[in-house]
Amino acid sequence: RPPKIPELSSPSVCMRDPQRVEEIIKTMQKAGTSTIQVISDFDMTLTRFAYNGKRCPTSHNILDNSKLISEECKAQLKDLLNTYYPIEIDSKRTAEEKLPLMVEWWTKAHTLLVQQRIRKDLLQDVVKESDAMLREGYQLFFDHLQEHSIPLLIFSAGLGDVLEEVIRQAGVFHPNVNVFSNYMDFDETGVLKAFKGELIHIYNKKEGALLNTGHFQELKSRHNVLLLGDSLGDLTMADGVHSMENILKIGFLNDKVEERKTSYLNAYDIVLVKDETMEVPNALLLHLTSTK
Numbered sequence: 001r002p003p004k005i006p007e008l009s010s011p012s013v014c015m016r017d018p019q020r021v022e023e024i025i026k027t028m029q030k031a032g033t034s035t036i037q038v039i040s041d042f043d044m045t046l047t048r049f050a051y052n053g054k055r056c057p058t059s060h061n062i063l064d065n066s067k068l069i070s071e072e073c074k075a076q077l078k079d080l081l082n083t084y085y086p087i088e089i090d091s092k093r094t095a096e097e098k099l100p101l102m103v104e105w106w107t108k109a110h111t112l113l114v115q116q117r118i119r120k121d122l123l124q125d126v127v128k129e130s131d132a133m134l135r136e137g138y139q140l141f142f143d144h145l146q147e148h149s150i151p152l153l154i155f156s157a158g159l160g161d162v163l164e165e166v167i168r169q170a171g172v173f174h175p176n177v178n179v180f181s182n183y184m185d186f187d188e189t190g191v192l193k194a195f196k197g198e199l200i201h202i203y204n205k206k207e208g209a210l211l212n213t214g215h216f217q218e219l220k221s222r223h224n225v226l227l228l229g230d231s232l233g234d235l236t237m238a239d240g241v242h243s244m245e246n247i248l249k250i251g252f253l254n255d256k257v258e259e260r261k262t263s264y265l266n267a268y269d270i271v272l273v274k275d276e277t278m279e280v281p282n283a284l285l286l287h288l289t290s291t292k
């Protein structure tokens, strides 16, 4: 294990191949800060999964539980969550089996949200009044990337308008941050009428809008990627990166740990088990941006 990163010896850290991790870190550190980009999922990756034993909300949940949603609609959204979330984290079903069901979940939820005639000008209050919580250490994470001019792409199947507000209110929506997500389309009076563009769900985080935006085109010289996710669907988030040289994949394993540990260890280089902090990603970033 890299001796300069004691956080990698924390009990929450699991690695299938620590030597390989060490090699990737060494190569990336040698290549230098100007070659690095960070691609991160949002819900349950940059935000906490639980706090004081209670689940923290996803960007969808922030809106679902808010004053902008009728009691009847809240119950319908909750039913959807109770039906589809167990499918999302079911280790016995394949991604192919889950994909159409996930599309069904997102589509039904978005249809319900549009029926609620949500007002754009109230989203700020909704986030302020919510239990949204970024992971401990988020400030250092965002500020350090900004200080070192490292681009951060947040690639989320959540609600872009809501998640942007979360990071704005936390004071970390710096100019190096780019967000790809599901954005709301409001009519001329500021009422939600639809969702923009192609739906982003947990199993298409490489297709659609993102590949045509030129985002990765602009970052052509950044061949070294630090990827952060909490779902196996997050692993394809860097697929658009041009001539990638190294990728270090960090996965937060928040729920159903025993059932899912093997698949996470096979897919992610570093697995953080029930770790609600940014300690390990931060330690890695500090190391990668150090010149020693």
Ligand SMILES: Nc1ccn([C@@H]2O[C@H](COP(=O)(O)O)[C@@H](O)[C@H]2O)c(=O)n1
Residues within 6 Å of the ligand: 041, 042, 043, 044, 058, 059, 060, 061, 085, 088, 105, 106, 109, 155, 156, 157, 158, 202, 231
């Ligand atoms: N109606 C929905 C649909 C999805 N979710 C959760 O959002 C997560 C996706 O957002 P990422 O930032 O992680 O891409 C996903 O894991 C679902 O559990 C939801 O809460 N409500």
Ligand SMILES: [Mg+2]
Residues within 6 Å of the ligand: 041, 042, 043, 044, 045, 229, 230, 231
């Ligand atoms: Mg997530």
